Amino acid sequence: MERPHNFSAGPCILPLEVFEKASQSVIDLDNSGLSILEISHRSTAFVGIIEKARELALQHLNLQDKGYKALFLQGGASMQFLMTAYNLLEKKAGYLDTGTWASNAIKEANNFGKTEVLASSKSSNYNYIPKDFLVPEGLDYLHYTSNNTIYGTQMKTFPKKENTPLVCDMSSDIFSRQLDYSQFDLIYAGAQKNMGPAGATLIVVKEDILGKVSRAIPSMMDYQLMIKKESMFNTPPVFSIYVSMLNLEWLSRNGGVPSIEKKNKAKADLIYSEIDRNPLFKGFTALEDRSMMNATFSLKDEQLGPKFDKLWKASHINGLNGHRSVGGYRASMYNALTLDSVKVLVDVMKNFEKTA
Amino acid sequence: MERPHNFSAGPCILPLEVFEKASQSVIDLDNSGLSILEISHRSTAFVGIIEKARELALQHLNLQDKGYKALFLQGGASMQFLMTAYNLLEKKAGYLDTGTWASNAIKEANNFGKTEVLASSKSSNYNYIPKDFLVPEGLDYLHYTSNNTIYGTQMKTFPKKENTPLVCDMSSDIFSRQLDYSQFDLIYAGAQKNMGPAGATLIVVKEDILGKVSRAIPSMMDYQLMIKKESMFNTPPVFSIYVSMLNLEWLSRNGGVPSIEKKNKAKADLIYSEIDRNPLFKGFTALEDRSMMNATFSLKDEQLGPKFDKLWKASHINGLNGHRSVGGYRASMYNALTLDSVKVLVDVMKNFEKTA
Structure with missing residues (x-):
């Protein structure tokens, strides 16, 4: 499975x-x-x-x-x-x-x-x-x-x-x-x-x-x-x-903290690049304070929510809903999450842009 | 295993x-x-x-x-x-x-x-x-x-x-x-x-x-x-x-508390009967206050300890040592312990009596 x-x-x-x-x-x-x-x-x-x-x-x-x-x-x-x-x-x-x-x-x-x-x-x-x-x-x-x-x-x-x-x-x-x-x-x-x-x-x-x-x-x-x-x-x-x-x-x-930091940085760079590039999304926090662990973002047009939700759920993504205090989405990318999982999410965001 | x-x-x-x-x-x-x-x-x-x-x-x-x-x-x-x-x-x-x-x-x-x-x-x-x-x-x-x-x-x-x-x-x-x-x-x-x-x-x-x-x-x-x-x-x-x-x-x-109580009572009766019967052992507590969960006992002759320890360990018994405040032995018989496990311990005690 x-x-x-x-x-x-x-x-x-x-x-x-x-x-x-x-x-x-x-x-x-x-x-x-x-x-x-x-x-x-x-x-x-x-x-x-x-x-x-x-x-x-x-x-x-x-x-x-x-x-x-x-x-x-x-x-x-x-x-x-x-x-x-x-x-x-x-x-x-x-x-x-x-x-x-x-x-x-x-x-x-x-x-x-x-x-x-x-x-x-x-x-x-x-x-x-x-x-x-x-x-x-x-x-x-x-x-x-x-x-x-x-x-x-x-x-x-x-x-x-x-x-x-x-x-x-x-x-x-x-x-x-x-x-x-x-x-x-x-x-x-x-x-x-x-x-x-x-x-x-x-x-x-x-x-x-x-x-x-x-x-x-x-x-x-x-x-x-x-x-x-x-x-x-x-x-x-x-x-x-x-x-x-x-x-x-x-x-x-797996190389300890120095090595995991590089991987975490790669994951964070990937998701934040897409949030900034994709015209449908916006980030929640000040750029200089962005967390490498939790990327918070939302749709510029909230009415597109159900359609986006359907897409990421269909791609076997779990736990992307934002906390109720912030709304939108939160991609938590802790040490064990792979770059591949972030790629899947970013692909979903890209595909969503094409079809929305 | x-x-x-x-x-x-x-x-x-x-x-x-x-x-x-x-x-x-x-x-x-x-x-x-x-x-x-x-x-x-x-x-x-x-x-x-x-x-x-x-x-x-x-x-x-x-x-x-x-x-x-x-x-x-x-x-x-x-x-x-x-x-x-x-x-x-x-x-x-x-x-x-x-x-x-x-x-x-x-x-x-x-x-x-x-x-x-x-x-x-x-x-x-x-x-x-x-x-x-x-x-x-x-x-x-x-x-x-x-x-x-x-x-x-x-x-x-x-x-x-x-x-x-x-x-x-x-x-x-x-x-x-x-x-x-x-x-x-x-x-x-x-x-x-x-x-x-x-x-x-x-x-x-x-x-x-x-x-x-x-x-x-x-x-x-x-x-x-x-x-x-x-x-x-x-x-x-x-x-x-x-x-x-x-x-x-x-x-x-498994029948809830009424049923497990019967099983716990059977286990406790078995071990306490042996403690009282076997001339090599003595119980630690007052008879009327004996716990159904933890039976504490010791050897009347502590010098026999190493020999008894060898026997119960050879029978795949684990965790029988008493707490340091009491010494001797403690048979804890919580809900999931089977009557068969208590029988194994009692058999060890009986065999020990024969060979000690």
Whole structure:
């Protein structure tokens, strides 16, 4: 059976070979006779898996031996909105408001202290990344969202302030591009885009920023405790971590982040070229802020929608509808999506131009 | 390949037919051409899955149409230690201290208000369930742990107090026995014993106990918000919920809780009879508090340990070592473990008696 071209915004496509190995391990993990779903999280097998996942995560970000720890927790980025504030917010933190999730992060942090919104693109429905903002002195931390999945914008540079820890939600573009990741003090990401299946959350944190707030932190919210317990204070999400490890191994076999970045750039160039060339379509975001992961666009004439929808669906394309906050279309092109899938979409757009 | 007899305390054995269907769906969910790991949580397919899981959970507990809602969240029981207190603890709550996890629940609640430990069996290493305790008036709620996985004790009755909501951690015995579940106002359970794979947590809560505390509750901690968003405030743990649904369907096909209780009782009777009969072994807990899920026992002569270990391992038995807090052995006999597996273990014990 032909697999659909899956442009879903997340949970999203992972490599077929990862699905195949994961499928096999649900029956029998590495000839143990046991399913990955029935082994103890304290077993030698699983301890090996989580250690490997940790090692690969740090390696792909070039953050080994630089004072960072990698954690695999539960709850997604939304739980991190809470945990970052619990662990780091004493008086005031600075946030850049670049979308729904950035805005949610601010809302949750307000439960724990003051937040200063340094800049916001809300009034233009988040179609660009604010750039000319000042970062005041004395913030407990500075918080960015590197890629805004819903709107299709992506930060290319990350203004820093000396002595202010930099926190970044990278849920939708981690492991997709080369960056100096050591400019960040805390990175978090829900697994379900470029890391693995929904249900695990990666946190990469520089240990020396922790332990500085005066409040008592409940165990499940405490990064220091999670580090001490090696992400196993309680039962971790075994399967999601296992598949994340498989996927990070796949990334290693395929040249790592430098290589995947080139492929992601080729995919993004292809779709954006067509959006700009094709007279029937228009892009949603500012050109300089376009995301390599999520291309948002719409038809200039919305009445042509049903006809276009019929075409792409007939070409086995899945998950192209835009988020309700933006409308139109969104082509999510995470690491595992092939250039061929983007070519199929672009061909559909070209054919649509001829026949519309 | 012969599958091991998996007595693991959790994550634990699930039915082979559940593994097989889950394995297939990791490649192709119901002939969609898409993996269960790559579909959107907003897709018709997944919305159908989570609705079915909710319905089955309430049905197996006989709690449909009685004012309860079922939620599937992340973080395990340890996150519920925190959430119950966030949502329900205004002044003081009463806890029964029956083991490590009960004790952890108390510790986390202390972050939010006062707790009164109504009784504790800690001084005898939690080998029994305290019974003659008084429940004072005016508690915000009363908290029990129905089954203590580590120690192998299980509550058979649940003393109530009028006008005091009853909260119960049923992580290790939910769906295993018939009870009047409507005596509880809030039940929670990590998935990884009788429900599904690690990574999902079931919460069944009577709506009318919520909304009564004065504190602000962060979004991810707020039961009312999670109910309103139907467990999809953010991306849920799709795969763990899917496999839980498959497992709850398996339970339906096999006669539901009344039928599985009979099987669980037969398994427990078999192992406990042998522990009591065999002169080489002794049980760990008080007879009347023995758990149907986890039988804890040890060798009277610990020096015989290596010889016994060799025997059960040779019989393809997995996961029989006791928790480090208790030592000895623990036979966890969750719903999916067959009577035949228990027979194999009992035969090993009998043979050991002959040869030791």
